[in-house]
Amino acid sequence: TEARETREFKTELKQLLHLITHSLYSNREIFLRELISNASDAINKIKFDSLSHEELLENNKDWKIKLIPNSDAKTLTISDNGLGMSRETVIQELGTIARSGTKAFLESLKQKQADGQPELIGQFGVGFYSAFMVADKVTVVTRPAGTSKEGVRWESDGQGEFTVESIEKDARGTDVILHLKDDATEFLDRHTLRSLVRKFSDFVEHSIVMDETTKAEDGTETTSEESLNSRKAIWLRNRNEVTADEYNAFYRQISDDTQDPARVIHVAAEGSQEFKALMFIPARKPYSYRWEEPKPGLKLYIQRVLIMDPCEAVLPPYLRFVRGVVDSSDLPLNVSREILQSNPILDGLQKNLTRNVLQGLEALRNLEYDKYVTFYNDLGGMLKEGIARDWNNKEKLADLLLFQSVKTPAGSYLTFKQYVEAMPENQSEIYYLVGDSREVLERSPYLESFKARGFDVLLLTDPVIDEYFLPNLPEYKGKKLKPVDRGDVHADGDQTVTDEEKSRFAAMLQRFQTLLPEVKEVRLTKRMTESAACLVADPSAMPAHLERLMQQMGQ
Numbered sequence: 001t002e003a004r005e006t007r008e009f010k011t012e013l014k015q016l017l018h019l020i021t022h023s024l025y026s027n028r029e030i031f032l033r034e035l036i037s038n039a040s041d042a043i044n045k046i047k048f049d050s051l052s053h054e055e056l057l058e059n060n061k062d063w064k065i066k067l068i069p070n071s072d073a074k075t076l077t078i079s080d081n082g083l084g085m086s087r088e089t090v091i092q093e094l095g096t097i098a099r100s101g102t103k104a105f106l107e108s109l110k111q112k113q114a115d116g117q118p119e120l121i122g123q124f125g126v127g128f129y130s131a132f133m134v135a136d137k138v139t140v141v142t143r144p145a146g147t148s149k150e151g152v153r154w155e156s157d158g159q160g161e162f163t164v165e166s167i168e169k170d171a172r173g174t175d176v177i178l179h180l181k182d183d184a185t186e187f188l189d190r191h192t193l194r195s196l197v198r199k200f201s202d203f204v205e206h207s208i209v210m211d212e213t214t215k216a217e218d219g220t221e222t223t224s225e226e227s228l229n230s231r232k233a234i235w236l237r238n239r240n241e242v243t244a245d246e247y248n249a250f251y252r253q254i255s256d257d258t259q260d261p262a263r264v265i266h267v268a269a270e271g272s273q274e275f276k277a278l279m280f281i282p283a284r285k286p287y288s289y290r291w292e293e294p295k296p297g298l299k300l301y302i303q304r305v306l307i308m309d310p311c312e313a314v315l316p317p318y319l320r321f322v323r324g325v326v327d328s329s330d331l332p333l334n335v336s337r338e339i340l341q342s343n344p345i346l347d348g349l350q351k352n353l354t355r356n357v358l359q360g361l362e363a364l365r366n367l368e369y370d371k372y373v374t375f376y377n378d379l380g381g382m383l384k385e386g387i388a389r390d391w392n393n394k395e396k397l398a399d400l401l402l403f404q405s406v407k408t409p410a411g412s413y414l415t416f417k418q419y420v421e422a423m424p425e426n427q428s429e430i431y432y433l434v435g436d437s438r439e440v441l442e443r444s445p446y447l448e449s450f451k452a453r454g455f456d457v458l459l460l461t462d463p464v465i466d467e468y469f470l471p472n473l474p475e476y477k478g479k480k481l482k483p484v485d486r487g488d489v490h491a492d493g494d495q496t497v498t499d500e501e502k503s504r505f506a507a508m509l510q511r512f513q514t515l516l517p518e519v520k521e522v523r524l525t526k527r528m529t530e531s532a533a534c535l536v537a538d539p540s541a542m543p544a545h546l547e548r549l550m551q552q553m554g555q
């Protein structure tokens, strides 16, 4: 066996540990959630690996996460029979490798004056270190799957260094032993542990247990295992047997979100495709999007075994705000990672799930409009992105868009459908104007003739995304979409300029043309009712907004 060696933590980790040990006092109990989640991940990994290497299991597949409080030693151990770690892995994963999230978490802690939101720690991929919120020393004893009994013992007081030494360990898996701080002995209390598991880890799919010793009247002691979590695969249950609280708790467990979702989409598909899916639409943009774009996809289970997390192939990238789980009965358990990039079953799954998400959004809009508006204001841009990318669902997506318009009061919205229904008989096209804000757009002289004729104009105020998706939507239900700042679009109608008028103003127009060499053509129009003149773009020209954007970028 190799001797004991002492190593230093990576610099950012030292800073992180310093903050954790010196300044984080609130929400300390989340350490338990983090360590249980690591244990559960490790069990999922060995379960997956053993699909192709049964021998790794060593007949030990009674998947279990065990909590062992020891009041005499003042330690709490979280023990699992998961994948375990080799010496090399321990050194990398618990101390020397730079995790991309470490810096981001440090930043967020500093911004929040240290004691801000330690509960977010897991989202940055540094959840393990939350152990030092409650422990002044942490010992990890672990042995990787395989036949050798050689394991490793990692230990640290979180002050900048850790030690590793080789040891013998009979059972595969990892024990994390927390030497609790004097002010953290509440975590030895069985009742506290029970309620924390119920609160944070109830849906962990593996059994979380604690030994319970009962003394009979004659003094004999019997020990039994108490199960602490309900461990129900919530997505396999019947929709009408799951409460809103259970859905919300599950969502919080699988997402980075701290709020309840706006809508739950629970699907049980039978027939040509068989799967269960549980998906969630967030209420608004989750806090975590500030430092990380959400990863597209869902957790993919095949017959209750977690195969891939996230599996990108099951949802299109524009639906990356959706969080959830899909459990397929059609895919083979020994499916390879390559196959999971793309295959016909997955394509079918993606189609089906996408349809369900879009129906969920539609239902949210119809049934809980205020919630939909809140969602849309934060994340509607992703639906516009979908119009440009998902041709099959273009119509459905277009119906989900909300617009401000000349006629909507500030803060209210129109759909395309409502716009079309309200169109006067002599209007045949849908008009819009793109710009930075409603205030700027409302002052635009382009609107005058449309207003004068009672035509509404949609006001789009997210130029980057609007100019990107609009070219992909030339019409809605047979009505052409027309930007009002383009030369061939005008609401002149019957008020066209007569030949007599044209010749009467010819000399003046000629004079303007000479004075304004940058302008391609000066034309007489009746489109305006208040302003004397306005600039319009050539129909084939780049949208004014893109042009301005390009100028800003120095192109």
Ligand code: ADP
Pocket (backbone or CB within 6 Å): 034, 038, 039, 041, 042, 080, 082, 083, 084, 085, 093, 094, 122, 124, 125, 126, 127, 128, 129, 174
């Ligand atoms: P994350 O879970 O987001 O990867 P953590 O800081 O919680 O980040 O854990 C760091 C890494 O340590 C894990 O990715 C895993 O490789 C390893 N690890 C932690 N706990 C265990 C465990 N109980 N069994 C096996 N590996 C573990």
Ligand code: MG
Pocket (backbone or CB within 6 Å): 034, 037, 038, 122, 125, 126, 127, 128
């Ligand atoms: Mg973790």
